[in-house]
Amino acid sequence: MTHSSGVNGGHLDPPRLALAGLRGALAGPFDLTLARGECVAISGPSGAGKSLLLRMIADLDPNQGEVALDGRPRASFSAPDWRRHVLYCPAESGWWAQGVAAHVPPARRHAWAALAERLGLDPALLDGPVARLSTGERQRLALSRALLADPAVLLADEPTGPLDPENTARVEALLAERLAAGMALLLVTHDTAQATRLSARRLRLEAGRFVAP
Amino acid sequence: MKPILLTWPDLALASLLLLADGGLSIWLQLGLHRRLGVAAARMVAQLIAVGLVLRVVFAVANPAITLAWVLTMVALAAREVAARPEQRLGRWGNLSVGASAVAFATFLTAILALTTAIRPHPWYDPRYAVPLSGMILGNVLNAASLALDALLAGASAGRAAIEAQLCLGASFRQAMRPYVRDAVRRALLPIVNTMSAAGVVTLPGIMTGQILAGMDPLEAAKYQILLIFLLAGGSGLAAVSVSLLAAHRLTDSRQRLRLDRLTARRG
Numbered sequence: 226m227t228h229s230s231g232v233n234g235g236h237l238d239p240p241r242l243a244l245a246g247l248r249g250a251l252a253g254p255f256d257l258t259l260a261r262g263e264c265v266a267i268s269g270p271s272g273a274g275k276s277l278l279l280r281m282i283a284d285l286d287p288n289q290g291e292v293a294l295d296g297r298p299r300a301s302f303s304a305p306d307w308r309r310h311v312l313y314c315p316a317e318s319g320w321w322a323q324g325v326a327a328h329v330p331p332a333r334r335h336a337w338a339a340l341a342e343r344l345g346l347d348p349a350l351l352d353g354p355v356a357r358l359s360t361g362e363r364q365r366l367a368l369s370r371a372l373l374a375d376p377a378v379l380l381a382d383e384p385t386g387p388l389d390p391e392n393t394a395r396v397e398a399l400l401a402e403r404l405a406a407g408m409a410l411l412l413v414t415h416d417t418a419q420a421t422r423l424s425a426r427r428l429r430l431e432a433g434r435f436v437a438p
Numbered sequence: 439m440k441p442i443l444l445t446w447p448d449l450a451l452a453s454l455l456l457l458a459d460g461g462l463s464i465w466l467q468l469g470l471h472r473r474l475g476v477a478a479a480r481m482v483a484q485l486i487a488v489g490l491v492l493r494v495v496f497a498v499a500n501p502a503i504t505l506a507w508v509l510t511m512v513a514l515a516a517r518e519v520a521a522r523p524e525q526r527l528g529r530w531g532n533l534s535v536g537a538s539a540v541a542f543a544t545f546l547t548a549i550l551a552l553t554t555a556i557r558p559h560p561w562y563d564p565r566y567a568v569p570l571s572g573m574i575l576g577n578v579l580n581a582a583s584l585a586l587d588a589l590l591a592g593a594s595a596g597r598a599a600i601e602a603q604l605c606l607g608a609s610f611r612q613a614m615r616p617y618v619r620d621a622v623r624r625a626l627l628p629i630v631n632t633m634s635a636a637g638v639v640t641l642p643g644i645m646t647g648q649i650l651a652g653m654d655p656l657e658a659a660k661y662q663i664l665l666i667f668l669l670a671g672g673s674g675l676a677a678v679s680v681s682l683l684a685a686h687r688l689t690d691s692r693q694r695l696r697l698d699r700l701t702a703r704r705g
Contacts, residue, residue, distance in 0.1 A: 283605060284692050285601060285604065285694055285695075287690070287694070287696075304604075304692040305604070305607045305608060305693060306607065308604060308605055308606070309606065312605060312606070313605045314605070315598075315601070315605070317598060318602065319597075319598035319599045319601055319602025319603075320599060320602065321596070321600070321603055321616065370606070371605075374606055374607065
């Protein structure tokens, strides 16, 4: 784990993720800071702009405002570098090859299988085609693929949406472990109990703005 | 060998065949005779007009007029490339992508042929430059519109897959590579088919024309081979340039996928 320096919450540390006046055509402005190892859970009605917020932070949609990772402004990162560190995992996972295994470099294959196994998935799924995966399997494989990149900030859009309680618990355990190691987590979830289990600060989003929860 | 020149009565006699088609349409109630007549009249008028204009263009042999003629053909082809795809790039994107790719591929291929293989004097002699550019344009147009359609359709259908790669830190170029490849591949299939069928299934038009004009069949075949090479080269250039230009239009300085710049045809 590369982000575990153990200086959690020090006054002099810049926040892990800081947004100032982040806005797009349809949502914002947003101001928000996340400390190392902090989890923020966002809820709100559909169409409120939750996914738009995560997409703007990952720089997938045009946006204005200041975003910084560990005090370093986003503009000083190349776009691919920024997205690797501040990783957006959408609610609907995307797959660009037919075989599951083709979605990570061969060298990371074993690490991926190990992570997938922790999420209750049969490692043999990696040998098959994407078309044969269920929605829940895709979701967990996409999440483990994202965590494999060891991001500093994970922007997770309903990561346990299609999952049963047992698999939800597995996902939460893995996320909690990464939080303990210093990753910051911005989570879109409708499940208030999940926010509590991850000791998340809760925010509510309505019509493109944060409102009092 | 002098070509056998046709007289107007020759054509009038051949037009009896068209009248026979019209009779067939009336007899079998195909409802085609009106459209047959209009289409035939258009064809005759268009070809005679082009023949008369080209006669002047060839006689004047002025490089500026030749260039203007070729540029007009390029513009018409670019409009065709822009209009065919189901998806449109905003701000005249289809037209500017189509025009750049068509002009680039056509001029490069035509100038290469005129200065190295065919070598008329001067190299821009309209008698060679105009028909050659026209033939190349026809194929370049097909390749460019197939590639543009495939690329835009691929990118808009593949949004989740492209963005999944961007999210994991891939560059836009990496994420688009399969779509660019697919677009170029599809654009090149027709010329591959043309080459496989040439001489076996079909006797290509230029070769037929040269033979009718009195040329030795082997010499006509050599001419045809050169032209098909040119068409293949032009198609490849057009397919690659249209795909890369269109992909470039779909991204911005932060390597996002900008599908907001695409609109589907007719709402």
